[in-house]
Amino acid sequence: MLRTSAELRRTAPALIASIPVAIVFLAVLGIVLTAAGPNGLDLTDAQTSGWIAVLYGLPSVIALVLTIRYRQPLLVTGNVFAIIFFVSLGDRIGFAELAGASMLAGAIVFGASVLGLTGRMAGWIPAPIVHGLIAGAVMPFVVNVFTSLSTSHQGVRTPSGPPLMVAGALLAYLVSQRLFGPRLPPILPALLAGLLVAALTGQLGAFPTSFALPHLELLHPAFSWTASATATPVLVALLTVQSNIPSVIYLRSQGFDPPERVLNLVSGIGTVVGSLLGPIAVSLALPPALLTAGPGAGEPSLRYRSVYLPVAVGLLIALFASTASDLAVLVPPTLLLAMAGLALVGALVSALKEVAHGPLILGPVFSFAIALSDMTLFGLGPFFWSLVLGASISLLVEREGWRRLRADVSTLADRPG
Incomplete structure (x- = not known):
């Protein structure tokens, strides 16, 4: 009994550190529902439930297997930035084409991992x-x-209900930030406040009354020049530069020895397989890693246990994916969109900090501006040109900074993994 109590006390920091990650998993569901809705990809209920199931279920299973095998906090997720990217392209590229683009990205990451080129590819x-x-x-x-x-x-004057609902959510978000800081993800009180105002003003829809297993219908990914050129390079960058590589660096800084090549191989294979059910990018994620692998998760030898709660939440969301898709009927679309925006404030702050950090400044700023634009050249949209022109501008006028970045990446690539 005493041994069990002592073990629970040792495990408690890992579980507590993972609670914000589990809450963020739930918050991201609002982004997925926004992506699947009429203002995004306009999916059927069956497609939505299948997509939710693969976005949460597949990475959770992979994370559980890797964590148990290596006894390290290897929290693999459905890359949230990729989901944001899919939402942004929803009015220009179809669901099957996005799945084809993500499948191609997974194949590229897998091939680069087999050849040992992932680190060097990131330098490009x-x-x-x-x-x-x-x-x-x-x-x-x-x-x-x-x-x-x-x-x-x-x-034209609009009904007062939606603005009041969003205002309540925003106020709760800011108050939570002030009172609790990073101890409580502010998106949770924001959602609760928004739902409360929605209920008081009669804006809630019908509550789901039935449960059904998710409808897993194999998709036939479509491959097109436009989708591949627009989405695939960005997804490759998200899988490597933005996710796996910095996560591995952080894990090493905490004294872990993550199996880098295995992680990249699994990331590529998982993305290819998952794309048979919908567009996905399977990878490590740095923001959760800061919590699950950081000092706040307790003893280094027990930090792997911080992965279990987010994995359990991910598997439950996957299992209840059909019911989760019905939440789009319960929660007003305006609130869902507002929750998506508030959930992404942290991502925006982080990205802007990285843009301002250097050593490249001008290229990233142009990349930011182009991504915000409606620029279309030769049938290719702003995200493609954001990468191409942003990188070209930095290569042209910021060569010293470019060389420094390449040197840093080469140092990483030469490390065994």
Whole structure:
């Protein structure tokens, strides 16, 4: 009995550190529902439930297996930045084409891992350029939070319910930040406050009354030049430069020895397989790693246990994916969009910090601006040109910074993994 009690006390920091990650998993569901809705990919209920199941279920299973095998906090996720990216492209590229683009990205990452080229490949796509693109992709969602506070549209007065609902959520978000800081993800009180105001103003829909297993229908990924050129390079960058590589670096800084090549191989294979059910990018994620692998998770030898709670939440969401998709009927679309925007504030802040950090500045700023634009050349949209032109500008006028980044990446690539 005493031994069990002592073991629980030793495990408690790992479990406590993982609670914010589990809450963020739930918050990201709002982004997925936004992506699947009529303002995004306009999926059927069956497609939505299948997509939710693969986004949460597949990475959770992979994370559980890797964590048990290596006794390290290897929290693999469905990359949230990729989900944001899919939302941003929903009005231009179809669901099957996005799945084809993500499958191709997974194949490239897998091939690069087999050949040992992942680190060197990352040197071709400077991380600050990727962060500029991410900031540009995220910004419209954050801006939409404040657009939702409007009481009139084009001179016509709008109902007061939606602005009140979003205002309540925003106020709760800010108060939570002030009172609790990083101890409690502010998106949780924001959602609760938004739902409370929605209930008081009669904006809630019907509550789901039935449970069914998710509908897993194999998708036939479509491959097109436009989708592949627009989405695949960005997804490769998100899988490597933005996710796996910095996560591995952080794990090493905490005294762990993550199996880098295995992680990249699994990331590529998982992305390819998952794309048979919908667009996905399977990878490590740095923000959760800071919590699950950091000092706050307790003794290094027990930090792997911090992965178990997020994995359990991910598997439950996957199992109840059909019911989760019905939440789009319960929660007003305006609140879902506002929750997506508030959930992405942290991502926007992080990306803008990286853009301003250097050593590349001009290229990332142009990348940010282009990603925000409606620029289309030769049938290719702003995200493609955000990477290409942002990198080209840095290569042209910021060569010293480019060389420094390449040297850093080469040092990483030469390390065994």
